[in-house]
Amino acid sequence: MAGKVDCEKLCPLWPCEDPSEFKGVWVVAEADENGIHEASLQMLTPARKIAEKLGSDVTGVLVGYNVKQYADEMIKYGADRVIVVDDPAFEMYAPDVYGDAVVQLAKKYKPEVILVAATMRGREMAPYIANTLRTGITADCTDFDVDEKTKDVLLIRPPFGAIMLAYIKTPLRRPQIGTARPNVFPLPPRDDSRTGEIVEEKVEPRKPRVRLVKRQIIPRSEVPIEKAEVIVSGGKGVGGPEGFKLLEELAKLLGGVVAGSRKAVDAGWIPHEKQVGQTGKSVKPILYIAVGISGAAQHMFGVREAGVVAAINIDPEAPIFKQADYGVVADYREVIPAMIELLKKAREKGSLEEVLAATKQT
Amino acid sequence: MRIVVGIKWVPNTQAVRFDPKTGTLIREGVPSVVNPHDLPAVELALQLRDRYGGEVIAITMAPPSAMKGLEHVLGMGIDRAVLITDRAFAGADTLATSYVLAEGIKKIEKDIGKVDLAVFGQETIDSSTAHIGAQVASWLDWPYIYYVHKAELAREGVLLVERRLEDRVEWYEIELPGVISVAMKALKPRPVSLIRKIRVKQENPVIVWTNKELGLDTRCIGLKGSPTIVSKVTFTPEVPRKKVVYKPRDGLDAAVWLLEQLAKDEKAGKVIERAVRGEF
Ligand SMILES: Cc1cc2nc3c(=O)[nH]c(=O)nc-3n(C[C@H](O)[C@H](O)[C@H](O)COP(=O)(O)OP(=O)(O)OC[C@H]3O[C@@H](n4cnc5c(N)ncnc54)[C@H](O)[C@@H]3O)c2cc1C
Ligand SMILES: Nc1ncnc2c1ncn2[C@@H]1O[C@H](COP(=O)(O)O)[C@@H](O)[C@H]1O
Numbered sequence: 001m002a003g004k005v006d007c008e009k010l011c012p013l014w015p016c017e018d019p020s021e022f023k024g025v026w027v028v029a030e031a032d033e034n035g036i037h038e039a040s041l042q043m044l045t046p047a048r049k050i051a052e053k054l055g056s057d058v059t060g061v062l063v064g065y066n067v068k069q070y071a072d073e074m075i076k077y078g079a080d081r082v083i084v085v086d087d088p089a090f091e092m093y094a095p096d097v098y099g100d101a102v103v104q105l106a107k108k109y110k111p112e113v114i115l116v117a118a119t120m121r122g123r124e125m126a127p128y129i130a131n132t133l134r135t136g137i138t139a140d141c142t143d144f145d146v147d148e149k150t151k152d153v154l155l156i157r158p159p160f161g162a163i164m165l166a167y168i169k170t171p172l173r174r175p176q177i178g179t180a181r182p183n184v185f186p187l188p189p190r191d192d193s194r195t196g197e198i199v200e201e202k203v204e205p206r207k208p209r210v211r212l213v214k215r216q217i218i219p220r221s222e223v224p225i226e227k228a229e230v231i232v233s234g235g236k237g238v239g240g241p242e243g244f245k246l247l248e249e250l251a252k253l254l255g256g257v258v259a260g261s262r263k264a265v266d267a268g269w270i271p272h273e274k275q276v277g278q279t280g281k282s283v284k285p286i287l288y289i290a291v292g293i294s295g296a297a298q299h300m301f302g303v304r305e306a307g308v309v310a311a312i313n314i315d316p317e318a319p320i321f322k323q324a325d326y327g328v329v330a331d332y333r334e335v336i337p338a339m340i341e342l343l344k345k346a347r348e349k350g351s352l353e354e355v356l357a358a359t360k361q362t
Numbered sequence: 363m364r365i366v367v368g369i370k371w372v373p374n375t376q377a378v379r380f381d382p383k384t385g386t387l388i389r390e391g392v393p394s395v396v397n398p399h400d401l402p403a404v405e406l407a408l409q410l411r412d413r414y415g416g417e418v419i420a421i422t423m424a425p426p427s428a429m430k431g432l433e434h435v436l437g438m439g440i441d442r443a444v445l446i447t448d449r450a451f452a453g454a455d456t457l458a459t460s461y462v463l464a465e466g467i468k469k470i471e472k473d474i475g476k477v478d479l480a481v482f483g484q485e486t487i488d489s490s491t492a493h494i495g496a497q498v499a500s501w502l503d504w505p506y507i508y509y510v511h512k513a514e515l516a517r518e519g520v521l522l523v524e525r526r527l528e529d530r531v532e533w534y535e536i537e538l539p540g541v542i543s544v545a546m547k548a549l550k551p552r553p554v555s556l557i558r559k560i561r562v563k564q565e566n567p568v569i570v571w572t573n574k575e576l577g578l579d580t581r582c583i584g585l586k587g588s589p590t591i592v593s594k595v596t597f598t599p600e601v602p603r604k605k606v607v608y609k610p611r612d613g614l615d616a617a618v619w620l621l622e623q624l625a626k627d628e629k630a631g632k633v634i635e636r637a638v639r640g641e642f
Pocket of ligand 2: 367368369400421422456463481483492493494495
């Protein structure tokens with residue numbers, strides 16, 4: 001017996017270990033030439049919450065080449081310590097090579113929890129880490145909690161559409177591993193006065209069996225939706241590509257970008273990389289204007305972190321009105337041109353208040 | 363080349379409805395389909411075979427009803443199919459599923475011949491974890507790459523793939539045998555040929571393996587072989603919102619009201635102000 005685990009009952013391919021020997025919450029971070037990805041820093045938010053409930057602390061883990069310089073960033077955002085593997089052997093990313101480095105560290109330090117941001121690389125690497133450690137993994141968590149009695153971490157995710165939430169436990173195995181999509185959790189407040197330990201580690205890099213032969217950065221002419229502060233988002237109700245031109249005009253005036261629902265993407269009015277929702281992206285604009293979107297749970301899943309949600313929908317019964325801050329029951333084809341007109345006038349006059357007051361009088 | 367492609371027979375989630383009275387999902391009468399994100403994987407495997415020769419074998423771990431899904435991809439041109447089915451596999455999480463699939467691939471190697479490449483879809487529409495590809499690679503100890511859009515042989519035993527991440531396109535060479543996961547919508551799947559489907563059915567190439575054939579330790583499969591368990595299921599809590607709804611006289615009235623609310627709003631006010639100043 002290893003603690004509460006009966007080794008005889010366990011799959012013999014898994015190491016039999018006592019869960020109570022595992023301590024601490026890890027965030028495995030992703031870094032590139034621009035530093036640590038914001039999505040990885042966001043994971044420090046749930047990591048702190050779990051660590052508090054477990055009475056434990058938070059460790060950042062950073063693997064790569066020339067990455068040591070960024071380690072301190074994780075401390076500023078809430079890590080208590082950062083384990084860094086900085087080695088030319090990790091100049092090229094390969095999911096199994098990077099994953100194996102984390103596996104070696106996890107075998108040495110025995111963390112209780114490992115969180116990974118579900119960026120594309122994170123989604124690629126995290127299941128390899130979990131499987132190689134022969135433990136469970138829960139993808140795309142939207143929340144975490146701790147079972148008061150057993151101290152098991154509850155990894156919470158929407159299993160089937162976004163209507164229901166499943167609470168997933170890993171009672172007999174450690175570490176407990178979970179990923180969360182970018183922007184599902186807010187960035188923790190940055191605190192420049194925070195200090196913490198930076199531990200430099202060495203691992204035995206495994207021989208890569210893939211080779212990066214070329215890479216090309218995709219030039220971006222505009223802000224991607226996950227970074228935008230204003231989003232004008234269109235759904236099936238927009239009716240076609242001409243409607244999206246109107247949304248585009250409003251978005252430009254507001255300094256924002258256009259996005260869409262899955263139905264708008266499926267209709268081909270907007271590309272998939274601009275889809276908001278469970279199978280698209282989570283966004284965190286200050287203002288999200290939903291136009292001709294009914295408000296399905298899978299769509300609204302993507303706007304949990306939006307500051308303000310406004311809705312324009314012709315149907316007073318549309319579920320979006322119960323999930324928006326400000327809703328107008330109207331045809332967008334009448335509302336949006338009027339908004340564009342008013343904003344243009346306001347910009348000329350230098351005051352929206354005046355323009356609105358004058359309009360109300362006529 | 364011998365290529366194995368993993369497919370899953372899933373309920374069409376688009377058709378699943380929710381009963382707010384009972385708080386349950388209504389799955390009755392919901393038709394199943396081959397996971398749509400597996401079809402580009404099937405297409406890529408078929409294109410490689412068409413170009414370099416060899417065969418493509420579909421594999422699924424599923425209840426017997428998944429035979430229909432295998433027939434579908436056989437109709438697309440898959441050469442043979444393996445259905446791994448046993449009550450002992452029920453309740454598997456992704457670790458236990460990937461274990462059985464990896465053992466299935468090993469048995470294909472033993473019974474049929476060396477496998478050069480295992481191809482998976484990016485994710486399924488019913489669980490969308492995107493775990494299986496990496497986990498199978500971990501069990502087999504093969505190299506792997508996700509989000510593949512194109513693949514060709516660079517030379518004997520080395521596959522060159524193009525893959526796309528958020529902000530970049532990358533070209534990787536993978537030593538075979540290896541695993542790739544094909545990006546959603548990366549390729550347009552070819553249609554099912556009815557004649558093929560009928561012919562293939564007559565020749566009956568679907569191989570069925572239960573755990574008798576695989577002989578896996580029951581502690582490593584199904585529910586017992588799954589480290590994760592679902593402890594409860596609840597409604598998704600609502601995000602608190604103001605929920606102010608206005609019924610305007612006309613479009614202009616609506617525009618005035620909405621802009622007024624937004625300008626007054628603590629958070630949105632800032633962006634409206636900026637828009638008026640034209641400063642971004
Ligand atoms: C597993 C799963 C994952 C999913 N993932 C996503 C996802 O990531 N993102 C996503 O968006 N969806 C997703 N969906 C689909 C989702 O369930 C909905 O089908 C979809 O969001 C509906 O899109 P919509 O609101 O544009 O269309 P509809 O639901 O058809 O709504 C159109 C709305 O437009 C209104 N309208 C019509 N004309 C006008 C007009 N002239 N002016 C104003 N309003 C008008 C109508 O009243 C209606 O409310 C997913 C579904 C499943 C099962
Ligand atoms: N039961 C299964 N049998 C065969 N292949 C599967 C099975 N489940 C998942 N896959 C494959 O793994 C991919 C990723 O699935 P998932 O990790 O469930 O999102 C799918 O696109 C399929 O190619």
